[in-house]
Amino acid sequence: MSCKKSTELIEKSKIASLSLKEKLYLRLHLAMCSPCTKYSKLSDQIDTLIKAGFNKENETDVISEKRKKEIISILNQIEH
Amino acid sequence: MANSLKTLESITATDLVNLYTNDLYRFAVAKTKNKEISEDLVQDTFIVAVTKLNTFRGESTHKTWLISILRNKISDYYRKKTRENISDKEMDDQTLSFNASGSWNKENIPFVFEETEHLLDNTQFTQVFYDCIDGLPQLWSSVIKMKYVNPTKSKEICKELNITDTNLWQIVHRSKLKLKDCLGTNWIKNN
Structure with missing residues (x-):
């Protein structure tokens, strides 16, 4: 099995399930391929970074009072 | 309250x-x-x-x-x-990572971060990281964001973005390879 295919299976396994044959091939390949083992780890790290990065809220992000007032005035027009 | x-x-x-x-x-x-x-x-x-x-x-x-x-x-x-942006469908399989026989190209062999816990506190890193994600084709970055950011079930992502199950993990696969290369060039090599 090629490295390209094995990295595909790594991603597939996280989303869909692998067949028994695919699981076996992947395990065998990873046992003897260090770049693909690294890829597998990097893939997990990227998942972690994306999840954490896009959920990280910043206390200093605030909307200006002016913009808030604009929103309120738009809402008041809808309400009445 | x-x-x-x-x-x-x-x-x-x-x-x-x-x-x-x-x-x-x-x-x-x-x-x-x-x-x-x-x-x-x-x-x-x-x-x-x-x-x-x-x-x-x-x-x-x-x-x-x-x-x-x-x-x-x-x-x-x-x-x-x-x-x-659906017109610029860069769904082709041209990744730099592999040669024609599907082995890793020497310059594109994967790296591993020493740690990820503190990386996001580094504003230089986050800038590079978000730029790399923004640099993905639109469909790909939408898939990534819906998958990891706004945790949506795979089935719903496929329905909303009009792609198949197989497309979904293929897109994730290609996105990760691109992110690997982008982070490798713009972060790993400089640090």
């Missing part, structure tokens, strides 16, 4: 804005990394909320309710972005 003392009937649009604008805004900025768009998304969220305020049953808090509206707005935003 002061806000929970207000009866459902008496809470006004102005109250909602004063109480929750910044919570919603921070949530939106975290997900979109774009302040201007976040302001608009927050405004749109309140517009939906006000028109539906009479259907709010108090089964959740106002904040949870508003966040759920905002989540939908963010999904709409990803989807719309994708539709606008």
